[in-house]
Amino acid sequence: MAWEQVLLLLLYSRQFCYGEGSETRGTCILPRMKLIAITLQCCNEIAANDADKTTAFSLLHQILAWLDSGEGCFALVKNLIKESEQDPESKQSEAFGRLLHQIEQHAVTFPAYGYSKRPLYSHYALYKSLTDPIAAMQKLLATGDAVNDSLVPVIFSSIQKYLHDRYHTAPYHSFKRTLESEIYDAGKAIDSADGLADFCQRYPEAIEKKALLSMIKATLFEPFSWRVLDAFDLFAVPQNEKKNLSFTHSVFRDVCSISTHDQALQLGFRSGLLKNLIQLGLIDEVMKEVKEKLLHFAGGNTHEVWRADTPAQDYAQAFDQLDRWYYHGKTELFSSLDQLPKLIGSLIATDIKLRQGLFDDRLRVSPLSHLPARLSAQQIASLSTSLIHACLYRNNPAALLVTKAFSPSSLRSTAAAQKDLPAEQRLTQAIEEFILLVKHSSAGNGSGSVSEYNNKMMAEWADCSNIKSAVERIKKAHNYLLPLAGENIRGINAYRYILNQRSQGLTGTVPYPINTPFPLPLWSSLFRFQPEDKPATAPPEAAAD
Numbered sequence: 001m002a003w004e005q006v007l008l009l010l011l012y013s014r015q016f017c018y019g020e021g022s023e024t025r026g027t028c029i030l031p032r033m034k035l036i037a038i039t040l041q042c043c044n045e046i047a048a049n050d051a052d053k054t055t056a057f058s059l060l061h062q063i064l065a066w067l068d069s070g071e072g073c074f075a076l077v078k079n080l081i082k083e084s085e086q087d088p089e090s091k092q093s094e095a096f097g098r099l100l101h102q103i104e105q106h107a108v109t110f111p112a113y114g115y116s117k118r119p120l121y122s123h124y125a126l127y128k129s130l131t132d133p134i135a136a137m138q139k140l141l142a143t144g145d146a147v148n149d150s151l152v153p154v155i156f157s158s159i160q161k162y163l164h165d166r167y168h169t170a171p172y173h174s175f176k177r178t179l180e181s182e183i184y185d186a187g188k189a190i191d192s193a194d195g196l197a198d199f200c201q202r203y204p205e206a207i208e209k210k211a212l213l214s215m216i217k218a219t220l221f222e223p224f225s226w227r228v229l230d231a232f233d234l235f236a237v238p239q240n241e242k243k244n245l246s247f248t249h250s251v252f253r254d255v256c257s258i259s260t261h262d263q264a265l266q267l268g269f270r271s272g273l274l275k276n277l278i279q280l281g282l283i284d285e286v287m288k289e290v291k292e293k294l295l296h297f298a299g300g301n302t303h304e305v306w307r308a309d310t311p312a313q314d315y316a317q318a319f320d321q322l323d324r325w326y327y328h329g330k331t332e333l334f335s336s337l338d339q340l341p342k343l344i345g346s347l348i349a350t351d352i353k354l355r356q357g358l359f360d361d362r363l364r365v366s367p368l369s370h371l372p373a374r375l376s377a378q379q380i381a382s383l384s385t386s387l388i389h390a391c392l393y394r395n396n397p398a399a400l401l402v403t404k405a406f407s408p409s410s411l412r413s414t415a416a417a418q419k420d421l422p423a424e425q426r427l428t429q430a431i432e433e434f435i436l437l438v439k440h441s442s443a444g445n446g447s448g449s450v451s452e453y454n455n456k457m458m459a460e461w462a463d464c465s466n467i468k469s470a471v472e473r474i475k476k477a478h479n480y481l482l483p484l485a486g487e488n489i490r491g492i493n494a495y496r497y498i499l500n501q502r503s504q505g506l507t508g509t510v511p512y513p514i515n516t517p518f519p520l521p522l523w524s525s526l527f528r529f530q531p532e533d534k535p536a537t538a539p540p541e542a543a544a545d
Contacts, residue, residue, distance in 0.1 A: 001322065001326045001330075002140055002143070002228045002231065002232075003140055003337070003340060004326075004330065004331060004333055004334070005232070005521055005522045005523075006136045006137065006140060006231065006232075006522070007333060007334075007340075007343055007344075007347075008331070008333065008494050008497060008498055008522070008523065009121060009125065009129045009235065009522050009523070010129050010133045010136075010347060011333075011343075011347065011480055011492060011494040012119075012120065012121070012494035012495060012498060013119075013121070013125075013126045013129040013130050013357075014130070014347070014350075014351075014356065014357060014480070014481070015480060015481065015492075015493075015494055015495065016029065016119055016126070016495075017029050017030060017033070017126070017130065017356070018354065018356050018481055019480075019481045020481075028110050028111060028113045028117065029110075029119070029126070030360075030362050030363070031073070031108050031109060031110040031362075032067050032110055032123055033123070033126065033127050033130060033131075033362070033363045034106065034108055034362055034363060034364075035063065035067070035073075035103070035108050035110075036063070036064070036067070036123060036124060036127040037127070037131070037363055037364060037365050038099070038102045038103065038106055038108065038365060039059065039060055039063045039099060040060070041102070041365050042056075042059065042095065042098050042099050042102060043056040043057070043059055043060045044056070045098070046059070046091075046095050046098070050091070055091040055092055055095050056095070057238070057239065058092060058095075059092070059095045059096070059099065060237075060238070061237070062083075063076075063099070064122070064123060064124050064237055066079065067123040068122055068123055070112055070113055070118055071112050072110060072111045072112035072113075073103075073108065073109045073110045073111075075112070077100065077103065080096045080099065080100050080103075081096075081100065083096050084096035084097050084100065106365075120495070120498055120523055121235075121522070121523060122237070124235070124236075124237050125235040125236075125522070127363070128234060128235050129235060130356075130357045130358070130360070130363055131357065131358060131363055131364075131399065132234075132358065132398065132399045133347065133348075133351075133357060133358060133398075134348075134358075134387075134391045134392065134398035134399075135234055135397070135398070135399070136231050136232075136234050136235070137344060137392060138391065138392065138395055139227070139230060139231035139234070140228075140231055141392065141457075141458075142227070142395075143224065143227040143228060143231065146223065146227060147220060147223075147224055150220070150223070151220070154216060154219045154220055155216060156190060156191065156196075157219070158212060158215045158216045158219050159187065159190055159196065159207070159212065160187060160188060160190065161215065162207065162211065162212050162215055163183065163184055163187035163188070163206070163207070164184070164187075167180045167181070167183050167184035167187070183203050183206045186199055186202065186203065187199065187206070214316040215316070217315065217316040217319040217320070218315035218316040218319070220319075221315045221316070221318065221319040221516070221518070222315050222516075222517075224518075225315075225516050225517040225518040225519075226517055228518060228519060229517050229518070229519045232519045232522060233519075235522060250514065250515050250516055250517055251273075251277075251513075251514040251515070251516070251517070251518070251519070251520060252286070252289045252514045252515055254270065254273055255269060255270055255273045255274050255277060255286065255514075256268065256269055256270075256286070256289070256290065256293075258293055258294075265294075267290070274286070276520060276524045277514065277520075279502065279524055280502075280512050280520065280521070280524055281511070282511055282512055282514060284511070285511045285512070285514055286514070289514065289515065315516055317513070318513035318515060318516040318518060321510075321511065321512070321513040322512070322513055322518060324510045325510045325511070325512050325513075327510075328504055328509070328510045329500075329501045329504035329510075330501075331497035331498075331500065331501055332497065333492065333494075333497055337457065338457070340457060341457055341458055341460065341461050342473075342477065342478065343478060344388075344392070344458065344461070345384065345388065345458075345461040345473065345474070345477060346474075346477035346478040346479075346480065347480075348384050348387060348388060349380055349381075349384040349474045349477055350477070350479070350480070350481070352375065352380050352383050352384050352387075353375065353380050354481075355371070355373050358398065358399065358402060359371065359402065366403075368402070368403075368406035369406070370405070370406040371405075371406040377471050377474070377475070378467060378471055379431055380474060381467050381470035381471040381473075381474055382431055382435065382464075382467055382470075383431060383434065384461075384470070384474065385461065385462065385463065385464050385467065385470045386434065386435045386464060387401070387402075388458055388461045388462045389462035389463075389464055392458040392461075392462065393456070393458055393459065393462035401434075401437065404437060405433065405434040405437050406434070435464075460473075461473065478492060479491075480492040480494075498523045501521065501523070502523065502524075
């Protein structure tokens with residue numbers, strides 16, 4: 001489900017900005033993305049000289065709120081001028097003035113658009129998905145590695161915990177052993193699959209399989225929830241305050257707060273998140289959780305209102321609940337994980353071929369002047385394969401590699417920088433230097449080796465030794481920007497997939513779990529800018545820094 005949500009966002013943002021109908025939206029959406037890049041650059045400059053960074057975050061939040069409102073550039077500039085004139089000596093006015101200068105310098109302008117043309121996600125989510133799509137994929141690859149690495153240890157630790165909880169109170173005497181104490185001691189010695197098989201053969205009734213499976217699910221689902229939340233947070237609006245990701249964290253606790261004051265019980269709801277849950281058809285689940293908390297208050301057990309942690313039973317039930325929700329709401333994007341490499345490879349190769357997303361100068365403060373607009377099939381294959389090898393086979397930062405290789409500020413060889421060289425020769429030199437940069441980064445830049453992902457699902461697309469095969473793979477890649485008509489009527493349509501999944505959620509027949517940290521679907525949690533969200537600690541750098 002996590003991969004599906006991330007890929008839906010990545011594909012939707014590209015279809016919305018570059019696909020069918022984007023000609024009429026382009027004047028509205030792409031300049032808005034450029035404004036975010038400019039704003040992030042201003043915020044980073046301001047934050048560098050501001051200890052508490054309040055001014056930088058305030059500026060970022062106001063710009064994102066204006067963008068999500070759908071207003072045009074004229075109204076935005078008018079608001080900026082008005083704000084800057086209120087207190088000309090303040091840091092906030094200086095920040096507004098700095099941004100106004102950048103808007104003028106980069107000639108950013110865009111009209112207002114009607115509600116029907118607004119994106120399904122926040123503008124910040126679109127910007128991040130376009131300019132740094134690989135970062136979220138890296139986090140999901142790392143999540144898969146962590147879950148796979150922990151599977152066997154979790155099984156053994158869960159068995160030992162189960163046996164401890166069930167049998168550790170059994171009477172134990174040095175001269176008279178009970179069956180329970182014997183089972184407990186034998187369970188502590190389990191450290192291999194053969195040992196487990198031998199234990200089950202000797203004590204077939206010792207373990208209640210359903211209870212053990214529930215414990216294993218809970219033990220796996222808890223860290224998995226935190227890791228997916230971390231990946232999804234890449235697309236959430238950054239905040240100046242650190243998000244409190246304690247063991248008491250859950251979707252519901254983000255929505256509702258309960259407190260007492262002078263014998264009065266107060267419930268507070270964060271309207272933006274509450275609307276998201278209602279859009280998911282979860283109003284009954286919200287009321288169920290509220291009822292549970294109120295019952296604890298009525299019974300005088302205020303400690304249980306927010307437990308020290310989420311019980312294993314809740315995690316196990318949430319695991320099953322999420323599985324049922326996904327089964328009923330899954331899209332046609334892919335049916336098995338072995339189809340992911342083609343989707344990911346297609347997305348990256350198309351970005352390179354069409355100079356969009358990560359390679360689009362319209363979304364950057366500084367252009368990629370060393371990367372021409374037209375590339376041969378072999379050059380596209382070389383670039384995409386090298387990028388996948390560096391970032392999805394190994395774990396180098398993609399946006400930084402691309403910027404270092406192709407921006408004017410990068411350290412270039414004298415030959416590549418000579419403008420009098422033929423264009424084809426300059427391009428060949430630039431690509432060769434990019435590949436060398438990738439190899440150098442993958443070797444750790446002399447500071448130690450860069451780790452590889454244990455998950456080798458991108459191994460074929462990361463094979464730099466056979467460019468001819470890479471060219472053939474790219475020829476067969478998904479063209480997700482084709483108009484959905486004629487022979488392509490059943491092609492990839494992220495917009496339709498999202499609406500269908502949303503309609504399934506609205507029915508409420510299979511409620512989405514909200515009592516664990518596992519995040520909401522991205523199309524719900526990132527629907528609009530919500531200033532009360534707190535997913536990050538510092539403003540991220542613009543893609544073109």
